[in-house]
Amino acid sequence: MESDLRLLSIHAHPDDEASKGAGTVARYSKEGVRCVLVCCTDGGAGDILNEAMKTPENEDNIVAVRRAELDRSADIIGFHRVAMLGYLDSGMPDMPENKHPDNFANAPLDEAVERLVALIREERPHVLITYSDHQSGYLHPDHLRVNEISIPAFTAAGDPDAYPDAGEPWQPLKMYYSAWSKERIVKTHEKCLEVNGESPFDERFLDRESEDHLITTKIDVQDFWNERCDALLAHATQVDPNESFWFPLPRDIAAAVYPYDDFELAMSTIDTANSDGVVEIEDDLFFGIRGQST
Numbered sequence: 383m384e385s386d387l388r389l390l391s392i393h394a395h396p397d398d399e400a401s402k403g404a405g406t407v408a409r410y411s412k413e414g415v416r417c418v419l420v421c422c423t424d425g426g427a428g429d430i431l432n433e434a435m436k437t438p439e440n441e442d443n444i445v446a447v448r449r450a451e452l453d454r455s456a457d458i459i460g461f462h463r464v465a466m467l468g469y470l471d472s473g474m475p476d477m478p479e480n481k482h483p484d485n486f487a488n489a490p491l492d493e494a495v496e497r498l499v500a501l502i503r504e505e506r507p508h509v510l511i512t513y514s515d516h517q518s519g520y521l522h523p524d525h526l527r528v529n530e531i532s533i534p535a536f537t538a539a540g541d542p543d544a545y546p547d548a549g550e551p552w553q554p555l556k557m558y559y560s561a562w563s564k565e566r567i568v569k570t571h572e573k574c575l576e577v578n579g580e581s582p583f584d585e586r587f588l589d590r591e592s593e594d595h596l597i598t599t600k601i602d603v604q605d606f607w608n609e610r611c612d613a614l615l616a617h618a619t620q621v622d623p624n625e626s627f628w629f630p631l632p633r634d635i636a637a638a639v640y641p642y643d644d645f646e647l648a649m650s651t652i653d654t655a656n657s658d659g660v661v662e663i664e665d666d667l668f669f670g671i672r673g674q675s676t
């Protein structure tokens with residue numbers, strides 16, 4: 383299938399593209415939408431989280447290993463291009479990597495925004511997917527930075543006076559935040575108890591404040607659960623195949639228990655209200671765009 387629609391996803395580290403919205407990108411890629419991944423950092427501060435992959439070779443070459451994992455994952459999901467924004471992983475606040483002047487969190491904001499604007503102008507996406515400024519307690523500096531560069535880049539990309547050396551202006555029409563729904567966690571938890579008699583989700587997850595009221599858009603990804611799982615497994619240094627947090631249920635059951643990726647429409651240049659002035663829950667990131675794109 384061919385489409386003239388284009389989607390650009392912005393992620394912080396190699397593996398984030400697999401854990402957030404992978405099924406959605408797989409679905410649109412299969413439909414013929416051009417899908418581009420912008421990965422902001424090299425993931426060099428990440429530990430090897432899969433014991434089976436903890437070898438001296440992998441530890442000494444973690445950046446190259448993670449880049450190869452990223453390419454494999456992006457291929458499985460159906461991304462047409464992986465563009466690196468070119469920053470070092472900022473690690474967490476207590477790590478030495480966090481002090482490095484060239485890491486993503488410490489680099490000048492304006493420079494990072496310009497790099498993203500240049501990619502938006504080159505790829506001319508109709509829809510961007512990025513991270514929110516309210517991240518459910520997972521306060522990784524690089525994840526927060528993704529939000530901090532995306533907001534100005536969305537507007538600046540279409541502004542001919544902004545970053546004149548970064549290409550011809552192009553205004554994306556919508557920008558979404560990936561959302562982690564509480565409903566997903568609760569339903570998965572209950573199904574785990576039913577099927578396995580135990581659940582990897584404890585109070586840290588179950589007592590988390592719900593942000594589900596912010597969800598504007600639910601994409602049905604039940605048919606793309608395999609892509610999500612295989613993309614995660616491609617990040618072999620980061621994802622242990624026996625890890626119940628990522629793989630708590632048999633695939634067919636997990637795909638059905640909560641068959642959506644959830645998003646929050648954060649910025650939009652188009653009116654998506656119906657004739658009664660009501661904005662309904664969307665089932666398509668390109669709602670309001672199809673049929674009138676360029």
Ligand SMILES: [Zn+2]
Binds near residue numbers: 395
């Ligand atoms: Zn990350």
